[in-house]
Amino acid sequence: MSSEPTVVPSSNGLPVTANGTLTPNVIQRGVSAGQGGSGGAGGTFGVKTGLAQMLKGGVIMDVMNVEQARIAEEAGASAVMALERIPANIRRDGGVARMSDPGMIKKIMEAVSIPVMAKVRIGHTVEAQILQSIGVDYIDESEVLTMADDQHHIGKHAYKVPFVCGCKNLGEALRRISEGAAMIRTKGEAGTGDVVEAVRHQRAVMSDIRRAAAMSDDELYAFAKELSAPYHLLKETARLKRLPVVSFAAGGVATPADAALMMQLGCDGVFVGSGIFLSGDPAKRARAIVQAVTHYNNPAVLAEVSTDLGEAMVGISVAGEGEKILGGRLAGRGN
Amino acid sequence: MTIPAVDSIEMPEVLTIGVLALQGAFIEHIHYLQRLDIQGHRINAIAVRTKPELESCQALIIPGGESTTIQLVAAHTPGLLEALQAFVRDPKRPVWGTCAGMILMAESDGIGGGKVIKGREARGWGGIKGLKVWRNLYGTQLESFEIGLIIPGLSNPSKPFNLIFIRAPAVHSLTRPPGTWQDSSDSSNPTPVDSSNPTSVDSSNPSTSTETLCTLPIECQPPAPPSDSPLGAPNIDDLGKVMIRQGRKMVTSFHPELSGDVRIHEYWVKKCVLGRL
Numbered sequence: 386m387s388s389e390p391t392v393v394p395s396s397n398g399l400p401v402t403a404n405g406t407l408t409p410n411v412i413q414r415g416v417s418a419g420q421g422g423s424g425g426a427g428g429t430f431g432v433k434t435g436l437a438q439m440l441k442g443g444v445i446m447d448v449m450n451v452e453q454a455r456i457a458e459e460a461g462a463s464a465v466m467a468l469e470r471i472p473a474n475i476r477r478d479g480g481v482a483r484m485s486d487p488g489m490i491k492k493i494m495e496a497v498s499i500p501v502m503a504k505v506r507i508g509h510t511v512e513a514q515i516l517q518s519i520g521v522d523y524i525d526e527s528e529v530l531t532m533a534d535d536q537h538h539i540g541k542h543a544y545k546v547p548f549v550c551g552c553k554n555l556g557e558a559l560r561r562i563s564e565g566a567a568m569i570r571t572k573g574e575a576g577t578g579d580v581v582e583a584v585r586h587q588r589a590v591m592s593d594i595r596r597a598a599a600m601s602d603d604e605l606y607a608f609a610k611e612l613s614a615p616y617h618l619l620k621e622t623a624r625l626k627r628l629p630v631v632s633f634a635a636g637g638v639a640t641p642a643d644a645a646l647m648m649q650l651g652c653d654g655v656f657v658g659s660g661i662f663l664s665g666d667p668a669k670r671a672r673a674i675v676q677a678v679t680h681y682n683n684p685a686v687l688a689e690v691s692t693d694l695g696e697a698m699v700g701i702s703v704a705g706e707g708e709k710i711l712g713g714r715l716a717g718r719g720n
Numbered sequence: 721m722t723i724p725a726v727d728s729i730e731m732p733e734v735l736t737i738g739v740l741a742l743q744g745a746f747i748e749h750i751h752y753l754q755r756l757d758i759q760g761h762r763i764n765a766i767a768v769r770t771k772p773e774l775e776s777c778q779a780l781i782i783p784g785g786e787s788t789t790i791q792l793v794a795a796h797t798p799g800l801l802e803a804l805q806a807f808v809r810d811p812k813r814p815v816w817g818t819c820a821g822m823i824l825m826a827e828s829d830g831i832g833g834g835k836v837i838k839g840r841e842a843r844g845w846g847g848i849k850g851l852k853v854w855r856n857l858y859g860t861q862l863e864s865f866e867i868g869l870i871i872p873g874l875s876n877p878s879k880p881f882n883l884i885f886i887r888a889p890a891v892h893s894l895t896r897p898p899g900t901w902q903d904s905s906d907s908s909n910p911t912p913v914d915s916s917n918p919t920s921v922d923s924s925n926p927s928t929s930t931e932t933l934c935t936l937p938i939e940c941q942p943p944a945p946p947s948d949s950p951l952g953a954p955n956i957d958d959l960g961k962v963m964i965r966q967g968r969k970m971v972t973s974f975h976p977e978l979s980g981d982v983r984i985h986e987y988w989v990k991k992c993v994l995g996r997l
Contacts, residue, residue, distance in 0.1 A: 438744075441785070461789045679769060
């Protein structure tokens with residue numbers, strides 16, 4: 386190993402070495418890590434997508450209070466979504482659904498070690514600024530809440546905190562990534578316990594990716610126009626044969642088998658909203674879904690974890706209720 | 721100074737390297753291993769989710785993710801947690817832990833930080849002797865960052881390596897088993913820090929000699945954790961150590977698998993798995 390410190394320029398021109406010495410030696414510990422200061426760069430797209438990479442193969446659970454957050458963490462959730470009302474309750478209550486009380490979100494952040502996410506209304510830039518200032522780890526710009534802007538989504542590149550957004554198809558996913566989303570999820574139909582819409586959205590995304598992967602450049606230009614998606618992101622997606630950011634399933638997952646189904650369809654992980662804490666034995670169901678996402682290709686394990694889970698959430702059949710579904714079709718919000 | 725080669729163990733021409741695939745960024749490690757070109761060997765990188773899969777491996781990577789999730793899924797998979805702990809503790813088995821993997825490589829009483837419920841404290845798997853870590857010491861996602869640094873010892877060493885820290889853990893303290901210490905990145909002090917033991921590099925027992933391969937510049941180092949925790953007082957001089965090797969074991973508190981650069985994977989395979997000088 387070299388005994389001479391090797392010097393490389395840091396972002397502000399101060400020489401930095403791998404042995405921790407720095408000239409001039411006046412800067413204090415921890416003053417700039419993550420703050421985009423002299424040492425490291427925070428809030429870069431690599432750092433924002435990086436956290437989503439760490440969540441892969443995991444389950445992100447909706448929780449409404451500290452007790453539920455602890456149950457989720459102990460069951461092996463890789464993150465929690467803090468919100469005052471889970472989607473099924475939003476459907477039941479009707480009215481306008483908004484960002485949760487920041488005090489409630491902060492209590493959950495203090496109670497668990499895993500990352501904490503929270504939801505803002507589509508296009509509500511101030512709710513996003515508030516959540517960034519209290520230090521949540523991820524923001525979900527979510528159709529589950531009432532839309533604040535029916536024309537514009539939030540310009541997400543401007544924030545240091547990363548965003549996850551829902552999609553129904555490839556064009557919508559790429560538009561969100563173009564706006565700065567560092568993670569994508571299916572919209573599904575939240576609060577129903579019916580997985581059919583999440584399956585439809587994931588199949589639509591994967592089918593369009595497979596089509597794009599087989600296209601020539603000329604065809605990709607035309608396909609980008611058809612999808613209303615930026616060409617460069619479509620080109621990158623075709624090259625990777627997957628979305629260029631982490632993509633999770635969401636909206637209607639209620640059982641370990643549902644979760645494994647979404648993984649087999651190509652999702653990187655699963656959000657479970659109302660499905661856990663509206664079921665008979667939330668801790669047991671949460672643990673089972675976590676196991677199912679790891680062992681999604683192992684039917685013997687899936688059979689074991691699906692046994693004796695108690696009652697699943699009752700659920701609402703999306704096909705049975707159609708447009709009259711309680712609380713309306715949430716997936717139609719935003720495009 | 722150069723660390724002595726680890727005990728030479730004949731490795732087969734086809735190296736089966738497992739990546740623990742219970743949760744987290746395991747597929748990136750598999751892709752990076754597949755990109756390596758190691759003279760004399762072919763690498764067969766596999767995802768490890770069960771005890772039989774682990775038993776087929778010569779070496780193991782524990783990836784980034786959520787350490788609590790990885791620990792719980794391992795405990796709920798029959799026989800896996802015990803097999804992992806035995807694998808990680810066996811000095812002949814090459815193991816590398818990144819981020820969450822580094823937390824799990826700590827001593828069994830060596831995990832601090834996080835919101836712990838009494839009686840449910842996280843237990844390390846004991847891969848690196850004397851290592852205590854503090855979870856999320858760098859803070860929340862808003863404090864996550866990346867920085868380019870020179871890491872001597874990698875191939876093409878003048879090219880900076882992009883270190884990506886995501887809600888990263890930090891070394892709380894790295895105690896120094898007598899006669900086993902060297903610190904190649906501490907160029908201002910090439911002699912062992914433990915002055916009571918002037919011959920502190922014990923080349924006869926390379927499996928426990930410990931080497932710090934990369935330390936963050938002071939302004940990027942995390943704040944010190946509290947000194948009244950069950951882990952005891954932190955060692956301020958250890959907080960910035962982000963890449964450590966002890967014999968066939970290695971830990972990084974950052975994510976080489978997100979950097980687009982395979983040089984740390986190459987380093988680990990050559991030095992820790994194959995024991996090359």
